[in-house]
Amino acid sequence: MSDVQGNGVERLHTRVMTVADLTEVWELEKALFPVDAWPFDMFVGELALTDTRNYWVVEDAGRIVAYCGLMCVLPLADVQTIAVIPEYEGRGIGSHLLRTMVGCAVDRSATDLLLEVRADNPRAQGLYERFGFESIHRRPRYYSDGVDAVIMRKVLIPSE
Numbered sequence: 157m158s159d160v161q162g163n164g165v166e167r168l169h170t171r172v173m174t175v176a177d178l179t180e181v182w183e184l185e186k187a188l189f190p191v192d193a194w195p196f197d198m199f200v201g202e203l204a205l206t207d208t209r210n211y212w213v214v215e216d217a218g219r220i221v222a223y224c225g226l227m228c229v230l231p232l233a234d235v236q237t238i239a240v241i242p243e244y245e246g247r248g249i250g251s252h253l254l255r256t257m258v259g260c261a262v263d264r265s266a267t268d269l270l271l272e273v274r275a276d277n278p279r280a281q282g283l284y285e286r287f288g289f290e291s292i293h294r295r296p297r298y299y300s301d302g303v304d305a306v307i308m309r310k311v312l313i314p315s316e
Contacts, residue, residue, distance in 0.1 A: 167216075168214050168215065168216050168221070168249065169214070169215045169216075170212055170213070170214050170215075170252065170253075170256065171212065171213060171215070172210075172211065172212060172213075173203065173211035173212055173213045173223060173225075174203075175200070175203055177213055177220060177223075178196065178199050178200060178203070180220050181199060181213065181220060181223050182194075182196045182199060184220065184223070184239060184241060185199075185237075185239070187241075188239045188241065189239070191299065191300055191301045192299050192300055192301075194237070202225060202236065205227075208227055208228055208229050209225065209226065209227055209228075209236070210225065210226045210228070210257075210260050211223065211224070211225040211226075211236075212224055212225075212253065212256055214240075214249055214252070214253065216244070221240065221241050221243075221244045221249070222238075222239060222240040222241065222244060222249045222250070222253060223237070223238075223239055223253075224236075224237060224238040224239070224253040224254075224256070224257060225237045225238075226257045226260055226261060228260070228261055228264040228266050230264070230265060230266060230267075231265075231266060231267040231268070232266055232267065232268050232269075232270060233257075233260075233261035233264065233266035233268070233269045233270070233312075234269070234270045234271065235254075235257055235269065235270070235271035238250060238253055238254065238257075240253075250280075250283055251283065251286075251287075254283065254284075254287055255287075257269070258287065258310070258312070261312055262312055265313075266312055266313075267311070267312055267313040268309050268310065268311055268312060268313075269289075269309070269310045269312055270307065270308070270309050271284065271289065271307075271308050272295070272298065272305040272306070272307055272308075273305065273306050273308060274299060274303050274304075274305065274306075275294065275303055275304040275305065275306050276303050281306060281308070284308050284310075285308075287310060288310050288311075289308040289309060289310045290308060290309060290310075291306050291307070291308055292307050292308065292309045293306075293307040294306055294307070295307065
């Protein structure tokens with residue numbers, strides 16, 4: 157699909173996630189989100205919903221180092237997931253994936269892009285804010301460990 161230059165060191169490749177990727181993605185999911193990891197079957201179900209879902213992986217030399225997913229049910233789009241393994245953080249991969257999802261949402265004619273982020277994750281919130289997302293709501297105790305979710309929105313098509 158596309159390449160992203162990762163800090164001038166390695167060449168990273170972004171492509172559509174396939175069912176063949178799910179075992180590796182799920183292992184990353186459990187490691188990155190130990191409290192709230194999606195069940196394997198949820199990934200399988202998400203990939204099957206091709207009319208409303210788009211998922212991507214970022215690879216370095218054939219190894220998946222990041223992934224993301226977008227749901228688009230017009231007029232809204234929603235970031236389902238975005239993850240970068242720790243040793244690849246700070247290289248612009250999260251920004252690249254976010255740009256990919258924003259572009260897809262715009263291409264699908266969504267008016268707004270929504271996401272939930274942990275209230276205790278200021279780094280992710282800062283990334284979203286740099287991309288024009290604004291906090292619009294807070295869901296108390298949304299995550300299974302009791303942490304609140306901050307709901308954020310990026311307006312893609314201003315209302316008239």
